[in-house]
Each structure stands twice: as structure tokens, then as C-alpha cells.
Amino acid sequence: MNNEEKLANKEQKHVERQKRIKAEVAERVAQATEERGVLVVITGNGKGKSTSGFGTVLRAIGHGQQAGIVQFIKGSKWECGEMNILKQFPVKHHVMGTGFTWETQSTETDKAAAKVAWQKSKEMLSDETLDIVLLDEMTYMVKYGYIELDEIIEALNNRPKMQHVLITGRACHRRLIELADTVSEVQPIKHAFKAGVKAQKGLDW
Numbered sequence: 001m002n003n004e005e006k007l008a009n010k011e012q013k014h015v016e017r018q019k020r021i022k023a024e025v026a027e028r029v030a031q032a033t034e035e036r037g038v039l040v041v042i043t044g045n046g047k048g049k050s051t052s053g054f055g056t057v058l059r060a061i062g063h064g065q066q067a068g069i070v071q072f073i074k075g076s077k078w079e080c081g082e083m084n085i086l087k088q089f090p091v092k093h094h095v096m097g098t099g100f101t102w103e104t105q106s107t108e109t110d111k112a113a114a115k116v117a118w119q120k121s122k123e124m125l126s127d128e129t130l131d132i133v134l135l136d137e138m139t140y141m142v143k144y145g146y147i148e149l150d151e152i153i154e155a156l157n158n159r160p161k162m163q164h165v166l167i168t169g170r171a172c173h174r175r176l177i178e179l180a181d182t183v184s185e186v187q188p189i190k191h192a193f194k195a196g197v198k199a200q201k202g203l204d205w
């Protein structure tokens, strides 16, 4: 086989492989016919969980859908850039009481704030008008034992059939991962903070 023939042979193999992949994808697309609300968990120690959650809410709003957001941990010093935009839309929104930050844990005020935020979440999870609900940093509420896991699972199971739910936060409980339809774990490979870069407005908050 001369060089030209080798090249033609390689090209033909590539075309055949692409055809095979296309057929396989088409087959999988044809098989995915169900339409229902999806429970998504974005967990792991890498950066990108909340931004993914807020980005998905924006995606839904862009299609004219209705969204609800509960932020379970309010950043201690930082406002959240996404909310400044999202507030311009008719989004149902609740931020956990001002006392609750990453720094304060296990105080009675925190527990009370968590209960209120969970109450708001439950209202959203039974609201037929909401197409999508973001429960940002909710995983910690389970970890600290502030909200009963069984109660969360019950509310998720009984939500409107077409409602999507996004849960973000590190160390997601195994049972929530089992219940979820889509789970992504964001792995930290590098983070600028470790190299001494301060959290940057517009990028980190």
C-alpha cells in the first residue's frame, strides 16, 4: 500500500467509525422517550456546583419557565451575582437567615434558620407552577442533621411529576445520590485560591 492508499484507507475507517457512533447515538435518543421531572445532584470538592445550579435556572427562565431558589448557606461577606440578575424575574427566592454562614455552625439560630429554609423548600416542592427548584448547598443541612433526611426524600418523591430539582453542595448523602436521576461530582484538579488568589467578584461570587 502506498502512502496515498494508506491515507484513503484511514479516512474510510474514520468515516465508518463516525457512522457507527451516529447510529448508536440515534438509537439511544430514540429509546429516551420518557418526559418527567429530573432530580439532579451536583456534588464534590471542586469549583462549579452552585454556578451549574444557577446556570440551569437561567436556562429554564430563558425558556419562559418558572423557578424557585433556596440558598441554604448565605456567604458571610458576599452577595451572589447570579441573584442580582435572577431577582429581575418572577423567581421565588429564599436565603437562609442572615446568621447562617459557613463559619457559624451548630447554633440554635442556625438550626431555626435551616428549618425556615426547609419550610420554604417544601412549599416550592409542592408548587405545581414551578418548573424547576434549586436547593443550593442543601447537602450540608443533612450533614449537620438540621433537616430530617426522610422528610427531604418524602418531599422530593411527592413533588409535581414534571418538576426538576437541583441540589448542590459537597458531601451529598448517599441516599440522595441514590434517589437522584443525574449526579455529577466536580473534582478539584486546581483552584486559584490554593495559589493565594483571593475570591474574585464575578468569578467566585
Ligand code: ATP
Residues within 6 Å of the ligand: 045, 046, 047, 048, 049, 050, 051, 052, 168, 170, 186, 188, 191, 193, 194, 199, 203, 204, 205
Ligand atoms: P461556585 O459557586 O463557584 O460554583 P461551588 O458551589 O462549587 O463554587 P462551594 O463549595 O459552594 O463551591 O464554595 C463556594 C466558593 O468557594 C466559591 O467562591 C468557589 O470559588 C470557592 N471554591 C470552590 N471550590 C473550591 C476549592 N476546591 N478550593 C478553594 N475554593 C473553592
Ligand code: MG
Residues within 6 Å of the ligand: 049, 050, 051, 137, 168, 169
Ligand atoms: Mg456552592
